[in-house]
Amino acid sequence: MADNEVERSAGAPELTPTTGGGDPSVHQLRLFLVLAEELHFGHAARRMFITQPAFSRQITALERRVGIGLVQRSTRRVELTPAGRALLPEARAAVDAVDRLRVVVQLQTRRVAGRLTVGFIDAVAAMPHARQILAEFRSRHPESTVEMRSLDFAGQVDALTSGEVDAAFVRPPLPTGIRTLRLAVESRVACLPAGDPLVSRQPLNLADLTDRVFVDVAGAAGGAVRRWWDYWTVNPRPDGTHVRFGHVVTDIESLLLAVAQGEGIAFLPAAARDLYPRPGLAYADVPDLPPATTALAWLPSRGDSSGVAALCEAARAVLRGAAVPRGRAPSA
Numbered sequence: 001m002a003d004n005e006v007e008r009s010a011g012a013p014e015l016t017p018t019t020g021g022g023d024p025s026v027h028q029l030r031l032f033l034v035l036a037e038e039l040h041f042g043h044a045a046r047r048m049f050i051t052q053p054a055f056s057r058q059i060t061a062l063e064r065r066v067g068i069g070l071v072q073r074s075t076r077r078v079e080l081t082p083a084g085r086a087l088l089p090e091a092r093a094a095v096d097a098v099d100r101l102r103v104v105v106q107l108q109t110r111r112v113a114g115r116l117t118v119g120f121i122d123a124v125a126a127m128p129h130a131r132q133i134l135a136e137f138r139s140r141h142p143e144s145t146v147e148m149r150s151l152d153f154a155g156q157v158d159a160l161t162s163g164e165v166d167a168a169f170v171r172p173p174l175p176t177g178i179r180t181l182r183l184a185v186e187s188r189v190a191c192l193p194a195g196d197p198l199v200s201r202q203p204l205n206l207a208d209l210t211d212r213v214f215v216d217v218a219g220a221a222g223g224a225v226r227r228w229w230d231y232w233t234v235n236p237r238p239d240g241t242h243v244r245f246g247h248v249v250t251d252i253e254s255l256l257l258a259v260a261q262g263e264g265i266a267f268l269p270a271a272a273r274d275l276y277p278r279p280g281l282a283y284a285d286v287p288d289l290p291p292a293t294t295a296l297a298w299l300p301s302r303g304d305s306s307g308v309a310a311l312c313e314a315a316r317a318v319l320r321g322a323a324v325p326r327g328r329a330p331s332a
Contacts, residue, residue, distance in 0.1 A: 031055060046254070117166050185292070189270050191255075
C-alpha cells in the first residue's frame with residue numbers, strides 16, 4: 001500500500017454529518033495539525049514518531065468523533081476537505097489553549113515545590129560542563145529539585161519564552177532578548193551516510209558539499225528557527241550559493257535517522273562522533289566550518305528568580321574553577 005493510501009479512494013464523499021462519537025482528543029487534534037502541514041500520511045507519521053497505520057486510524061477516529069470527513073485521501077494525493085479547512089484554525093486554537101494551560105500548571109507547581117526546570121537540546125546535558133554545573137548546583141542547593149526536559153530543535157526558544165523551562169542548555173545563536181552564558185566551544189563535523197564517497201576523502205571543505213541536500217528542521221519556515229538553522233547549515237555559503245533542503249526533522253534522533261537513510265546530511269558538533277555512533281552514519285572533518293557554541297540561556301525576567309540566579313552562580317563557579325559569592329545577579 002502506498003504512503004497515502006488508506007480507507008477511502010479519491011473522490012469519495014465526506015462522512016455524513018452526525019452527532020459524532022464524543023469530543024476529539026488533544027492528541028488527535030495535534031495529529032490533524034501535522035497532517036495539514038505535511039499533506040502526506042507517511043511524512044506526518046514520521047514527524048510524530050508513530051507508524052503510518054496508527055496515524056491513519058487516529059485521523060479516521062477523529063473524523064468519526066466530529067462526524068464529518070476532514071481529509072480527502074487517494075493513492076496519489078492528500079488534501080483537506082472544506083470541513084477540514086474550516087476546522088483547522090479551531091483545532092490549532094484548542095491545542096494552543098491546552099499548551100498554555102499546561103505551562104501555567106507547570107509554573108505554579110514549580111513555585112509551590114521549589115522546582116527548577118532546565119531544558120536541553122540534543123545531548124548537551126550529557127556534556128562534561130553541563131554535568132558539572134548541575135552537580136555544583138545540587139551540592140549548593142540540596143533542598144531544590146531539578147527537572148531536566150529534552151527540547152526539540154524548534155522548541156528550545158519557545159520553551160524559554162513561554163516559561164515551560166526556567167533555563168536551558170542550548171546551542172546558539174538565539175534571538176535578541178535571551179541572555180546567555182557561554183560554556184564551551186568546539187569544532188563542527190559533517191554527518192553523512194556511511195556510503196557517501198566523500199567519507200573517504202576527508203578532511204572536507206564547504207565547497208565539497210555544494211551539491212548535497214541538507215535535512216531541514218520543522219518550524220523553520222521563517223523567524224528565529226530559520227535563522228538558527230541557516231547558521232547551522234551555513235546558508236548561504238561564503239560564495240553566495242544557497243543550501244538545498246530536503247527531509248524535515250524535529251530533533252537529533254530524527255535527524256540521525258534521516259541522514260542514515262540518505263535523505264540529507266547535516267553539520268553537528270564534533271562531540272557527535274562519541275555521542276551518536278549509529279549504523280549507517282559517518283562523520284567527516286570540515287575545517288572551514290565555524291565552531292559550535294554551547295550556552296546556558298534564560299530570560300531576563302527569570303534572571304532574578306532564586307533558582308535561575310543560583311544555577312548561573314553554579315555555572316560561573318564551574319567555569320572559573322572556584323566558588324563564587326552567592327547572591328550575585330546573573331548577567332550575560
